[in-house]
Amino acid sequence: MTDAYQDGEMINRSARNSGLIVLARFISDFGAFLNMVALSTYVYILSQSVMHVSIFLACRVTGGILASVFGVPFFRRFTGRLSLVSFDVIRAALLAMLLIFPSSVQLYILPFIALGIGIGNSMFAIGLNSQLPWWVDESRRVATNAWLTSASATGAVTGSMVSGILLAASGYELVFVTNILTYLLAGLCILPLRFLITPAANELKSQRKEWSNLVKGLRVAPLMAGMLLVTMADTLGSAAHNVGFPIISELLTSGSPGKTMGLLLAVWASGKFAGARAANYVLLKRGIKTERLFFYGVALMSLGFIFTFQQHGVPLALVFIFIAGIGDGLADVSLISRIQSENESLRLPIFSLMTLLQMTGFGVGMLIVAPFYIWLTPALVIIIFHGIPLVTLTIVWLYSRKWQPSH
Template identity: 30%
Template sequence: MKHFRLLVFGNAISGYGSYLNMVALNVFVYQVTGSAFAAGLFMAVRLLTSVAAGFVSGRLVSRFDRKALMIGSDLVRSVMLLVLIPLPDTARLPVLFALAVAMGACTTLHQVALRSSVPEIVGPEKRLKANGLLVTGRSLAMIAGFASSGLVIAQFGYTAAFALNGVTFLVSAVILALLPIRTRSAVAPGASGDTGDTGAAESGDGAVARKEDDAGRAAGRWVSWALLRSLPVMAAMMAVRGADGLGSSSHNVALPVFSDALDPANPATFMSQFLATWAIGHIVAQQATSRYADRTGHSFGEKAFAVGAVVMSVAFILAFAGLPTVPAVAVALIAGMADGFTEIVYVTKLQETPDAQRGQMFGISAAVENGGFGLGMILCSLTLEFYSPIAVVGLFHGVAIAFCLGFLAFLARRGRRGTPAAEPPGSEPSAPGEAVSEPAPVAAAPGAAGVEAAAAERAATGPGDAATESGAARAAKGDEA
């Protein structure tokens, strides 16, 4: 865990840069153009790029070295920001929209690569604790980034803010480059159908290896969706996270409006108090989940995830109910704890996916979460023109609660029926009496060559052998196919 703690430190530094530029870049665009439309367009380009990058990042993370991708994403962001420094304000504007694309894409790529690498870096048994450390580091970075952005811009100007931001990404890249960590499973390249001399040597026939790789690549664009169809519980959890993103956008959009209504003379007071308390709740959640995992050796399941999401949404709604100071701080703390808890549990469950498909699953998840948040930002901004903050937050977090309750009903129905999840392509049917749980996806993408190999193996098996073959052996062959 020593190396991973250094990784968390570097990730927190780059996170600080992300939150700093979130303020600095948006305010700078508005100041240079004097147009709220230009500032909104800048934010929209960045967000839409993040959504699109989720699908692309999944494939990149599955095929290339994740550590190199994280380093590259940090370096691209650093170079783009440092390029702005010598330019005059009027020449910076066109570059800023290119920067919006780079920021959206590289931030998503870095997040997908890092989260999918955690089981390989710390081991499967320490995933929960590692994810908690990442959440804590990001929460501290958020506090520091938002708190210092105004001071940095006011005291030193935008050029200093861009320079500091670029340095944070550079420091993160250097830390990553120096860490002796493995971010991929030792069998992932072969399992995912990567080409190379090794695969040809193992098969003894380079042409066959290339044919298999072409078939796997042709099916690659559909493999993530096939995985979701074969893992209905995980697909439902992703839907809940998308609804959570929709709800989260409501309180982010409504918070400045609500703060101004509470105290027009000092609108930042409630907003800063709320965000700081929420971030502290994240840290408390990390400590609590880590201690639970250390003491019991167990992690939390899907039901705990859904219940935590309900508690989070209810707390966010209550935060806009005009409560006195002490209850308001309490609900903000609960909202932060529940938010941190659900994120840790969700990421830990997603990391149960085999390494060959884990990157694609995280890519889809990033697209769903960013898409829900982006859609909510648009809808909430329009809805706030006609309704109060409590009504808007209640509506959108109410949608998230409805998704959570539907997910709990889905889990209960599966438990009563004892219906196993759909099997991934290429696996044998579950034996009667097996536990009802989410099956592990196959490690290789389905392709024509893989199907032919499975058929050849079944043909080679004699009738007598097939009659006496145990259920465990059949399951093993299904996994190999």
């Protein structure tokens, strides 16, 4: 009777934790995109300089890179919900500085705010993803990851849309106040979380030892290493289509490019939502391997974006960007679920490495891609940069078939 009660309590706690984590992720990503849109335009209004906007965005990316480096020792020492809540409070406090300091000072502190928010966003994601197996039981984990991806996509679009509406209606102060509240609400969602099983105390290792163990672990898991390599290659494709969205929107509808870009992003997010739900079904019901689904997802995503940028009309562009979103959702859920299946000693370093690859690749990719749009047509640029993950994917796939024993 006692065992049955304890099992029931564990199931209820896991379900409650899962719901709170998904809600926290939605609110956190909503806030992240709310301030990304608002702060980028705010920096430009204050400075009237594209260079200042570039510095601001570079500081934000740098924050993500720093988080990927220091995330491992931090979460080895500070586990649990309070470490995540602290990053919500820090992000809220940084934004509060814009309500306290006069506009004449704000231009000089905005790069530091961007750096802090970049660190906070990435540390929150690393800590949440790496510790999720301690909060959610294995049977519910894939479903939770699917809902996390769905919540992230929904938060991205609604955050961008609400930011624009609030800016048009009331100005920047209301956006900053709303953003502060979102981070505090995300922290409140994290506070009730309770571990299913209290994790054992971690042995603190040097950074060199952590990364050495990671390299050894990836050597015996070549498919996992291949997934990370494809993820790094995919950041170049992501940089290309993010830079290209305003350009393709202008080409599709020169009269209202902003409206078209918003529509493209909304349909992409809808596709990502559908892809996340589909990943939940095929991984749990069909028993397809996470590695295989990841490769299918990346291929579908890159091909979807390639065909999107070949279109001359909005309807077909929306069809293909929806397909790209489905691939994104499939790849995202399968990658995170695969990493979470690793043992605890490797799970945190892999999430940190993934963040490092994504932030570095995206930052470098934005710098590399921009000149190509001057030299070549958008359709050709996307073929080149989304062709890179497709080629990498093919090489990894062929290698994996050679490595796997025949049956």
